[in-house]
Amino acid sequence: MNKITSIIAAAAFSATALSGLAMAQDNPMVGGAEMFADKNIVENAMNSADHTTLVAAVKAADLVETLSGPGPFTVFAPVNAAFEALPAGTVEELLKPENKDQLAKILTCHVVAADAMSDAIGKMIADDGGTHPVPTVGGCTLQAKxxxxxxxxxxxxxxxxxxxxxxxxxxxxxIHVIDKVLLPAS
Structure with a gap:
């Protein structure tokens, strides 16, 4: 009986381990790095070669602790090329300590206080006739289509x-990776 219990326990452990592995494999690679569902937004973003500018901005705006917190958050994460497409000198200017509030406003306009997967966003868009307003933590409203x-x-x-x-x-x-930096109303 003890041997049977051990076999059942080993099988259950193996199934759990395999399902965890399958879940990790289902998460897309971002910036050449594996994204782990058991790590938080900041931990994963720090591993993405495509998000070094975003990570530097999050640090400069003192948002690391917030985005490492329990959430839930949906982050629309611009890639480095999106920051590079801003007018020359913009990123360097925003990273200065005296511009921390402006940087935080821009970054939090990429954050929603919910866990919204793409199928849910798509359904909201359809339910709203093709355009769904998305209020952000930063007070901006994005239009999803x-x-x-x-x-x-x-x-x-x-x-x-x-x-x-x-x-x-x-x-x-x-996280949803995006190709442009979203800006609040001027």
Whole structure:
């Protein structure tokens, strides 16, 4: 009887380990790094080669502790190229300590206080007739739409970002990688 219990326990442990492995493999790679569903938004972003500017900005804006917290958060995470597309000198200027509040405002306009996977966002867009308002932690309202099978987000200035990698599951929410920095109304 003890041997049977041990076999059942070993099988249950193996099934649990395999399902955990399958879940890790289901999470997309971002910036050449594996994203782990048991790590938080900041821990995973720090491993992405495509998000070094975003991580530096989050640090400069003193948002590391917040985005490492329990959430849930949905973060629309611009890649380095999105920051590079801003006018020359913009990123360097925003990273200065005296511009911390402005930087925090921009960054929190990429954060929603919910765990919204792409299928849920797509359903909200459809339910709202093609455009769904997305209020952010920073007080901005983004407009979510579908462009074919891709989600787009329009900021308050008419800038449009496309979700290029969706549903990167985190322990405290989800990251959707985007190709443009979203800006609050001027």
């Amino acid at each position: 579908m462009d074919g099978d891709m989600i787009t987000l329009t900021d308050e200035n008419g800038g449009v970002a496309t979700v290029t990698i969706a549903d990167v599951d985190q322990s405290n929410g989800v």
